[in-house]
Structure formats: C-alpha cells, structure tokens
Amino acid sequence: LLAIGWFWFNGMSALEIARKAGKQACIKAEVQFLDDTVASTSLELVRNDDGRRVFRRAYRFEFSETGNSRIEGRIVMLGDQVKSVTLDPYQIMANGIETL
Numbered sequence: 001l002l003a004i005g006w007f008w009f010n011g012m013s014a015l016e017i018a019r020k021a022g023k024q025a026c027i028k029a030e031v032q033f034l035d036d037t038v039a040s041t042s043l044e045l046v047r048n049d050d051g052r053r054v055f056r057r058a059y060r061f062e063f064s065e066t067g068n069s070r071i072e073g074r075i076v077m078l079g080d081q082v083k084s085v086t087l088d089p090y091q092i093m094a095n096g097i098e099t100l
Contacts, residue, residue, distance in 0.1 A: 014057050017082065018075045022061040025073065025085040034062040034070060054079035065090045
C-alpha cells in the first residue's frame with residue numbers, strides 16, 4: 001500500500017512539473033497554453049545518465065498561436081527532471097500578417 005501511495009504521489013508531482021514546463025515553453029514562444037493541463041502518454045522504467053533506474057514519462061499538451069487552432073506539444077521527463085519540451089510547427093502572426 002505504501003508503494004502505491006508513493007507511486008501516485010510521485011506521478012502527481014511529475015505531472016505538475018510537466019504542466020509548469022509546458023506553460024513556460026508557451027510563454028517563451030508567445031503562444032497560448034490551452035486548457036492549463038498536460039496529459040500523460042507513456043511511462044517507462046529506464047536508466048538515467050548516472051545509471052540509476054528512473055521513470056521516463058512523456059506528456060502532451062495543446063497550444064494555439066491565434067486562439068483558433070489547437071497544436072500539439074510534447075514533454076519528456078526523466079525522474080523529476082524535464083529533458084525536452086517540443087512544440088509542433090505553427091504559423092507566426094506578425095502585425096496581422098501570417099509568416100512561417
């Protein structure tokens with residue numbers, strides 16, 4: 001029962017770290033982080049750079065550059081560390097003119 005409690009708490013903590021990472025990436029890219037949430041897509045047990053076994057978690061989220069579209073972003077975490085945040089390609093609006 002203790003292990004289940006730890007696993008749940010650890011998962012919720014990682015989810016919050018991923019949500020903050022997605023939100024920060026959207027702020028930096030000047031796009032809108034939609035729904036203020038991320039969704040888990042995979043969970044694996046892997047070895048980190050130090051050789052320790054940690055959970056590799058992948059999350060997805062949606063963002064919009066104009067408010068009229070939903071574009072996907074992804075976050076990969078090893079343990080409690082964010083390893084990558086990626087945003088799918090999107091069009092940038094500059095002074096009302098679409099650019100790529």
